[in-house]
Amino acid sequence: MSGVAKPLDRQWWKESVVYQVYPSSFLDTDGDGIGNINGITSKLDYLKELGVDILWLTPIYESPQMDMGYDIANYKAIHPPYGTMEDVERLISELKSRDMKLVMDLVVNHTSHKHAWFLDSSSSKQSPKRSWYIWRPARYDEDGTRHPPNNWACILDEANSAWTWDPETEEYFLSLFTPYQPDLNWENPDVREAVYDILRFWIDKGTAGFRMDVINLISKDQSFADAEVADVSRPYQDGRKFYANGPKLLDYLQEMKREVLSKQDLITVGEMPFLDDEDKILEIVKANEGPLNMIFTFELMALDEIPGKGKFSFRNWAVSDMSAIIQKMSRVVANGGWSSLYLENHDQIRSVSRFCDDSDEHRVAGSKLLCIMQTTLTGTLYVYQGEELGMRNVPLSWDPEEYKDIESVSYWKYLRSKYPTGSEELRKAKELHNRKARDNGRTPVQWDDSPNAGFCAADVKPWMRVNDDYPTVNAKAQLASGRATPASDSVSPYRFWQRALQVRKAHVDLLYGGFEIIGDTDPNVFAYKRTGGGQVSVTILNFSGEEAEFHLAEGLKVDNWVLGSYDTSSAEKPKEGVIKLRPWEGLLGVGRE
């Protein structure tokens, strides 16, 4: 069938399981309430045991931390609270000794406003580094009021401009994310060469690959024209049409491939928001021809958003929408590309809260259902810290002042200025703010039930508040919940993930096999089969809090139910015909056609 990749397409970076660590919130071993590199190194066995092959570190470089390290002041130095370069070298060698690899975060669409390049660039219009960033003169009204060069809104603060005024040299610089993250000018070949130098530096250190931050924003439409006014109530508009997937994107990435990436066997993943077009995706990830191995797309992350209303909106999503997105990505793979799989990262809310039900009653079944889905789809799998524990969003009862993310803080400030204290509008907006804030995914990892969840010492204040549920949701309890044996489903989310990853590695058809949606009678059930090597794997997922039924088509017969999200043994399920599903029940069966 068309979806079956040839054995030739097998690659280590397709079969590896990547685990994303958000260093600030992983583990603090030096008593400052901020996670550190040595804390990560101390947990490598925990990750190895889970089934992780590659560690992706969110930025650990020197940074004023205006956007949690995505504002880099020095690409070749480590943020001191995280540790030293020697600590990183030790981490790399400890990874190697466990046959694991390291992926670094490459943030080169922009730097920090404190990077030496920008300090130089902003020092004078004559600076040799002036053209390393994007400077433009102001526009003026008839009455002399100064305005930014165009109407683009800032990505992390939509109420404000994407341009920042520099009073010293009296020009604006482009700063798409925040005023502290000036965009680099990729039109300048010196900038590109400086980026390749950073890549080489980290490859020499032993890095196995890169996750490239918003890498599809590096080529801007040089007209810098005003965006269409889609929302008259807003002073600034969405300019993605001009700054995302720009005219030279492929040229730049191909050059990077030619100059650096192609010289080693690396894993490369480009983070690409605002890119849904299948053909354009394929151009980037097509085997051999495309510049990158794979990309992160955002469509699943926007399922629960009202189109055009921004991330702090909410709608109930349909399984059919999810299915359409997953089918699209599997077509990209069937057509010779590759894809990534993720449901969480440091910018996203917790998956069990987003896609399932994070109540005490359903959290465990829901997180196992999502685990079954992710471990039975094609694509390189990315697991985010705490996802293996079924960690959930922060409670609505928290004061928004607890949130640390610059996006959440700016948005809360905006809401406070817009709606009167105590008003119904503010109450509703606060709910959405809580539901979507990136802080939900950034709370410290819950290691045990001691004060501060074992993330830092009991007498230390963690940089960010620990989720209140740590006495019940924590790694220590989950590790104790029984080993991952095929005989029992009665395991914690961690043990379940461990087992599911073993199953994925043992069934190569789950990674490379054909993909086909099966049965569509119940709108809440998402089911598909994977075929290859004479075997068929059947995944059935009940995305609802109601019971459901699924009809296995005639001729499709399960020999064994190998994963199930409920405690009672999944072996009890019938092997053909009608299968009754409990709320949030997910199943993986292996059989024949």
Ligand code: TEU
């Ligand atoms: O994120 C890029 C991005 O466009 C989104 O994930 C964005 O953060 C989100 O939609 C806003 O709610 C990357 C990083 O992952 C993120 O942490 C940084 O803030 C951003 O780039 C700037 O470097």
